[in-house]
Amino acid sequence: MRVLAFRHVPFEGVGRIAGVLDARGIALQYADLYLPGVVPPQTTGFDGLIFMGGPMSVNDPLPYLEWEMRAIADAVKRGQPVLGICLGSQLIAKALGARVYRNPQKEIGWFDLRLTAEGLADPLFAGLAEIHPMFHWHGETFDLPPSAALLASSARTERQAFRFGDRTYGLQCHPEITPEMISCWCAEDANCGDVRELDVPIDPDLHSETLRTFSETIFSRWCDLLGSAHWHASAQ
Numbered sequence: 382m383r384v385l386a387f388r389h390v391p392f393e394g395v396g397r398i399a400g401v402l403d404a405r406g407i408a409l410q411y412a413d414l415y416l417p418g419v420v421p422p423q424t425t426g427f428d429g430l431i432f433m434g435g436p437m438s439v440n441d442p443l444p445y446l447e448w449e450m451r452a453i454a455d456a457v458k459r460g461q462p463v464l465g466i467c468l469g470s471q472l473i474a475k476a477l478g479a480r481v482y483r484n485p486q487k488e489i490g491w492f493d494l495r496l497t498a499e500g501l502a503d504p505l506f507a508g509l510a511e512i513h514p515m516f517h518w519h520g521e522t523f524d525l526p527p528s529a530a531l532l533a534s535s536a537r538t539e540r541q542a543f544r545f546g547d548r549t550y551g552l553q554c555h556p557e558i559t560p561e562m563i564s565c566w567c568a569e570d571a572n573c574g575d576v577r578e579l580d581v582p583i584d585p586d587l588h589s590e591t592l593r594t595f596s597e598t599i600f601s602r603w604c605d606l607l608g609s610a611h612w613h614a615s616a617q
Contacts, residue, residue: 382405382406382407382408382428382429382607382608383407383408383409383410383426383427383428384402384407384408384409384410384427384428384429384430384431384607385410385411385412385422385424385427385429385430385431386398386409386410386411386412386430386431386432386433387411387412387413387414387430387431387432387433387449387469388411388412388413388415388433388435389415389433389434389435389437389446389468390415390435390436390569390571391413392562392565392566392569393433393434393435393467393562393566394411394433394562395409395431395433395557396555396557396558396559396562397556397557397558397559397593397596397597397600398431398557398596398600400597401596401597401600401601401604402604404601405601405604407428407604407607410422410427414445414448414449415435415443415445421445421448421452424452424455424456424461425459425461427461428461428462428607428608429461429462429463429464429603429604429606429607430452430453430456430461430462430463430464431463431464431465431466431469432449432453432463432464432465432466432468432469432470432472432473433466433467433468433469434466434467434468434469434518434519434555435467435468436571436572437468438481438521439468439471439472439475439481439521440481440482446472449472450472450475450476451476453465453472453473453476453477454476454477456549457476457477457545457546457548457549460546460548461548462548462549462603462606462607463548463549463550464549464550464551464552464603465550465551465552466552466554466555466556466557467518467519467552467553467554467555468519469551469552470523470542470543470551470552470553471521471523471551471553473526473545473549473551474523474524474525474526474543474551475523477526477527477529477545477549478526478527479523479524479525479526479527479529480523480524481521481522481523481524482521482522482523483520483521483522484519484520484521484522484537484538485537486537487519487520487575487578488517488518488519488520488535488537488538489517489518489519489575489578489579489583490516490517490518490579490583491514491515491516491517491583491584491587491588492514492515492517492535492536492537493512493513493514493515493535493536494512494513494514494515494533494534494535494541494542494554495511495512495533495534495535496509496510496511496512496513496532496533497531497532497533497534499530499531499532499544500531500532500533500542503530503532503544504547504602504605505532505544505550505599505602505603506532506533506599509595509598509599513591513592513595514587514588514591514592515535515541515554515555515556515588515592515595516554516555516556516558516563516588516592517535517537517538517553517554517555518555518566518572518575519538519553520575522538522539522540522553523540523553524540525540525543526543526545528545529543529544529545530543530544530545531543532544533554535554538553540553541553541554542554547606548606550603556592556595556596556599556600557596557600558592559589560585560586560589561585563583563585564585567582567583567585
């Protein structure tokens with residue numbers, strides 16, 4: 382099996398997802414459409430699609446984001462498993478007809494994630510605790526797409542995770558993050574404005590082990606969707 386992950390900046394890769402894919406023998410390929418001259422891939426040649434984060438807005442007039450939202454809509458229609466994280470979740474929400482807009486407060490650092498009743502019963506989260514320490518880095522939020530199930534919230538952001546149908550998931554938070562990634566993000570020029578606004582420095586290791594267990598569980602369960610989908614990846 383193969384998964385295609387869309388990056389929007391070089392420093393926002395799949396993080397902990399890579400280890401889960403490798404343990405399952407699932408090949409990972411990146412698509413970096415933000416780079417000049419990159420030809421969009423044939424997405425039907427993959428068993429699942431992942432859309433990662435980035436400092437830009439889904440409302441920015443960027444052609445590659447428009448292309449990705451069309452690819453998301455097509456994948457959802459054919460039942461191809463789709464996972465979006467942070468910006469990726471916003472791309473899914475907008476592709477499914479929801480509004481994306483500025484959050485009343487930025488959410489950067491470690492804040493609790495609370496699963497909803499539907500989240501506690503969801504195949505990705507079933508059996509997990511109701512509350513988890515989680516890493517966040519976002520300034521925008523979105524309305525819930527029509528017919529989507531709200532799976533998790535936080536004190537600053539009501540719509541932290543959702544499921545559309547049974548194979549499309551959007552996660553506003555960052556369960557894929559590693560301590561090394563957090564340190565890297567804090568040093569990136571694109572994030573310096575956000576870092577200066579923080580009251581206290583971020584501790585990259587604060588909840589690392591707890592997050593590792595949570596992440597391996599939900600991403601492993603998402604991988605289960607790749608083999609159960611009622612469609613077949615075609616050759617590129």
